[in-house]
Amino acid sequence: MLKPLFLLGLLGLILSFYLSDIYYSFQRILNLNSNKQGPNYLFTSEELATFDGTNGMFLYLSIMGQVYNVTDGLKHYGVGEPYHFFVGKDATRHFITGDFENEYSRDDVDDLDQNQLRSLNNWLKFYKSTYKRVGKLMGRYFDEFGRLTPYAREIKKLIKEAEKSEESNQTDKRKFPPCNIEWDAVKGSRVWCTNKSGGIERTWAGKPRQYYEAGSKSFRCACISEENKGLGTIKEYSGCDSDSDSCFIKT
Known part of the structure; x- marks a missing residue:
């Protein structure tokens, strides 16, 4: 057998539901009759x-x-x-x-x-x-x-x-700023890092590396700080000295 307090609570919920609809209906009528x-x-x-x-x-x-x-x-x-x-x-x-x-x-x-x-x-x-x-x-x-x-x-x-x-993407770009990139018809593409590359000003420059973002099918060039260089999502460019701030890469 249901307890009286439970029945009162259930009745209160039902009543509040109908009162809410009555309130909104009243507000709707006021709106329709107001300029x-x-x-x-x-x-x-x-x-x-x-x-x-x-x-x-x-x-x-x-x-x-x-x-x-x-x-x-x-x-x-x-x-x-x-x-x-x-x-x-x-x-x-x-x-x-x-x-x-x-x-x-x-x-x-x-x-x-x-x-x-x-x-x-x-x-x-x-x-x-x-x-x-x-x-x-x-x-x-x-x-x-x-x-x-x-x-x-x-x-x-x-x-x-x-x-x-x-917000997550912006945090990622601040942590792994994009490289500066230029293309030359003879030498090919050059990527390099400064403490302002990617439009993100910081106290360190970093080294150009291949950085694979989560969910991405390809890499982007990112300037990697010393503390992040060992991450598994980061790879060095082939033929580029690991200590160089600038690399010529294949397109």
């Missing part, structure tokens, strides 16, 4: 489409369901301007593909690679810092109550993973 757009205002696709500048109204666009007022960027987003394609809709995918001519806009991004996801995140940061957010678009990223959809949560997770991967 005051703000960060939590909920747009339908049809409503957002009216803010394309063709009828003298403001210019709104959406990226990952976040709606921004880009009217201040009229010279970019106005009718006939290069980025007018993005206005009045969510064309998130096109920020990455650069396809502004397609008649049909797309907002799906789950098949983008990590570089593209980082680029998308940079666009998100740009709009957040440059333009005023005036609401959310119901659809792929937000539901009818203004809550993130499972799809949106998954994309946010992928973006976070992509950013962590980039």
